[in-house]
Amino acid sequence: MRIGELAARAGTTTRALRYYESRGLLPARRGENGHRRYDESDLRLLRQIRALQDVGFGLEETRPFVECLRAGHPQGDSCPASLAVYRRKLAELDGLIEELRAARDKVAAQLTKAELAAGATVPGGPEPVCELGGRKL
Amino acid sequence: MRIGELAARAGTTTRALRYYESRGLLPARRGENGHRRYDESDLRLLRQIRALQDVGFGLEETRPFVECLRAGHPQGDSCPASLAVYRRKLAELDGLIEELRAARDKVAAQLTKAELAAGATVPGGPEPVCELGGRKL
DNA sequence: CCTTGCCCTGACGCCGACGTCAAGGCTTAC
């Protein structure tokens, strides 16, 4: 099949496919006219790439999976290199989530304080010092 | 004080300050020599900006807080516009966290399946179909 | 006098994963 059809069947764009090819991730054979030619196995590779991308993997991180499939393994994650990527990504996600949760809690706390201060505007009283204290993110 | 000192006292760089100024966020008076001049109130504004940035706010999102302070309010979040930003950010963070958690769980599930499949290589058996199903992120 | 250290403006670099436009070619359908 040609690039347009492959893109459609994988739910992506021709631009993305050419980009993957430029990165050496999904090379294509060429017909006489110079047009790219793909087959069903390419569709499998592409779907693997897309599935991983959708879960937040960078393109480079999908490479082991693609090569694993291309090597004839039943699944992209049948190879140790793929498992390693899974584990790194898992740790990365956990870290990210924790960071976001901490940020979320700080914002929630500030919001509560600020709302209270606004409600207590008329009665007057002490000045609750705001300023989110921490750093990072 | 001059730009270098302000940057140091707020734990940032002169480049960042010039950038904020270019965005109209933290304008500066100028001395005869054309050098930027700041005072303690600028330091407060800058610290507000930094605190918010550190929790994941975009520059534009800090603007209401800065203008609130500049308007003479005791805290950057003493104004309704700031509270609105807090709330939007809170919702945004919640959404993001949920997305990441979902992704994390998918990856964890895949990893488990793949590890099991690898362990059961010799005994042979059915082919557990992998491929993370969903979309998005 | 010269170095050091601060300041200035302007402008390109970066990162990722493409979107989008430009300019053109081939094939198929009418």
Place this chain on the structure above:
DNA sequence: GTAAGCCTTGACGTCGGCGTCAGGGCAAGG
């Protein structure tokens, strides 16, 4: 014959928040 619709390569645009030159100025200290 020609318009439609596919394909080709090349190259610049996007988004945020600066980093990092490049090129130059001004002032104080040795």
